[in-house]
Amino acid sequence: MNTDLLRTFLEVAKTRHFGHAAENLFLTQSAVSSRIKQIETVLGMPVFTRQRNNILLTTAGERLIPHAESLLASWQLAIQEVGVPSKKNTQMSLGGTSNLWDTFLQSLLPRLSIKFPNLYMRTEINTSQHLVRSLLGGRVDLFATLDPPANNDFKAEIIGDLELIMVCNVDKQQVDDIPSLGHVFVDWGTAFNIQQAKLFTEPAAPILHTAQSRIALEFILSHRGAAYLPRALVQTYLDDELLFQVADSLEIKQEVYVVYLSGAETSLSLGPIINFLKARDIKPETTLAPIDSEF
Numbered sequence: 001m002n003t004d005l006l007r008t009f010l011e012v013a014k015t016r017h018f019g020h021a022a023e024n025l026f027l028t029q030s031a032v033s034s035r036i037k038q039i040e041t042v043l044g045m046p047v048f049t050r051q052r053n054n055i056l057l058t059t060a061g062e063r064l065i066p067h068a069e070s071l072l073a074s075w076q077l078a079i080q081e082v083g084v085p086s087k088k089n090t091q092m093s094l095g096g097t098s099n100l101w102d103t104f105l106q107s108l109l110p111r112l113s114i115k116f117p118n119l120y121m122r123t124e125i126n127t128s129q130h131l132v133r134s135l136l137g138g139r140v141d142l143f144a145t146l147d148p149p150a151n152n153d154f155k156a157e158i159i160g161d162l163e164l165i166m167v168c169n170v171d172k173q174q175v176d177d178i179p180s181l182g183h184v185f186v187d188w189g190t191a192f193n194i195q196q197a198k199l200f201t202e203p204a205a206p207i208l209h210t211a212q213s214r215i216a217l218e219f220i221l222s223h224r225g226a227a228y229l230p231r232a233l234v235q236t237y238l239d240d241e242l243l244f245q246v247a248d249s250l251e252i253k254q255e256v257y258v259v260y261l262s263g264a265e266t267s268l269s270l271g272p273i274i275n276f277l278k279a280r281d282i283k284p285e286t287t288l289a290p291i292d293s294e295f
Helices: 003-015 018-025 029-043 059-082 096-105 108-115 128-136 175-181 189-198 213-222 233-239 269-276
Strands: 048-051 054-057 090-096 119-125 143-144 153-166 185-186 208-210 227-232 251-261
Touching: 003 018, 003 029, 003 059, 018 029, 029 059, 054 059, 059 128, 090 096, 090 128, 096 108, 096 119, 096 143, 096 153, 096 213, 096 233, 108 119, 108 269, 128 143, 128 251, 143 175, 143 269, 153 175, 153 233, 153 269, 185 213, 185 227, 189 251, 213 227, 213 233, 227 233, 251 269
Parallel strands: 090 119, 090 143, 185 208
Antiparallel strands: 048 054, 143 251, 153 227, 153 251
């Protein structure tokens, strides 16, 4: 199967629009249609149903998505590994959700590079569910998450925590004021989300639901609302009185885990990296500065 065909299929599946997919892939719409027809010819069945202004995946198309993602990821990994410089004798792929890269993991990469000078690193940003599949499929070696999966094939270790506080752009607000101000619901994992749902005495639909803390931050700064965000991300805005902490809200520490396949901790390549992460007690950072090479 031509990888260009798979890439085109995934783009149409994401956009649900042949024209938008063509623009994103720098192709003509007829070229996109031709590639989809080639896939359907190979499979012997349609992957989309085409209705006016409405492109829907068929059952076959739904089933093809994880296989297409896996094949493309494996091919990309093969290309990168073949091209690894000879002096880089250890490889590691680290995954994480977008929230954790924004405020937690970004400062980790320079430290890993200093500690392991022969380490070749790859990163992946995706949902926890996709990262579980990537770990099982060998496309990532480790991933960071707030919700470690309950699976005997995996091991999970705490490597740090996030301090989450509720902030808004209006001073002297309390939790009871948030429904009128607007609740911005940020996805911080299942356990924390259950607590968020119980914040208010009366159900309050969020004005924005997002998995990205920076989207929530920009929305509140430019518009309105209140959200639980990492203190490290909002502290400068608190200092400048552009944001304010909701007076009677709880401050919550959310533990961050690194997840890996059982047995990886004893391997010669990943074992030292896992032990390094376990010993770090990593703290979130949003402003990076040069670090001591003797770290």
